[in-house]
Amino acid sequence: MFCLRRFEVSLMVTFCGTIVIKPSDAIKCYKCQVSPVIYKIGNLTNSIPLCSKFDESDEYITECQYSTMCVKKISRLYLxxxxxxxxxxxxxxxxxxxxxxxxxxWRVEHKVEEPYKEGCEEFKENNLSGSSSTYCYCRGNLCNFAKKNDPTNQLLTNAIIVIFVFNAIKYIL
Structure with missing residues (x-):
């Protein structure tokens, strides 16, 4: 058993696929992506909602059994x-x-580590373009909320992302 502040996670996995998870007080965070993400688990199809339509509703809430913090990543492109x-x-x-x-x-064990500090830190991704990402880590249920994006900017934002990805692929190939 691995105890970490307010959270206890006990997990044992054998190679035959048996999983025993006992989370207590799992944190809840908002979860959304820039582009649609659809995945299947068995016969169920799930999707992660878009951040561009973020409204703090239950659709965006997820339980984080292997985390004690929420994160919000803000990517900035300079055009x-x-x-x-x-x-x-x-x-x-x-x-x-x-x-x-x-x-x-031999058994597989999962533990929850504490590699992050609360607060925001900016990382430069490309010195030529000046693009950056800011990662904000916080503790507490649903702490990674933010104001909704202005709807008038959504079409422009989506168009610019498509252009950026197209140009990036062009240089890779």
Missing amino acids: QNGTVDTVTRGCASQKYTDQVLKQGA
Whole structure:
């Protein structure tokens, strides 16, 4: 068992696929993406909602059993006509997976680590374009909220993202 402040996570996974998870007091965060994300689990199809339509409703709430913090990432692109900011929200990546030998058998264990400090930090992604990302980490349920984006800027934002991705792919190939 790994105890971490207000959270306890006990997880044991064997190679045959047995999972026992006992989270207590899991934090809840808002979760959304810049572009549509659709994934399947068994026969169920789920999707992550768009941050451009973020309204703090239940559709955007997720439980973070392997995290004690929420994160909001603000990506800023500097273009000829100005800047464009995009936002993603979710659970902070704190899950650490390791294989340990217990009672003569190898087992996979998951622990929740504390690699982040509360607050925001900016990272420059490309010195030539000046693009940057700001990661904001916070503690407490639903702490990664923000004002809704101005609807008049959504079409422009989406068009600029498409142009940016197209140009990036052009240089990669």
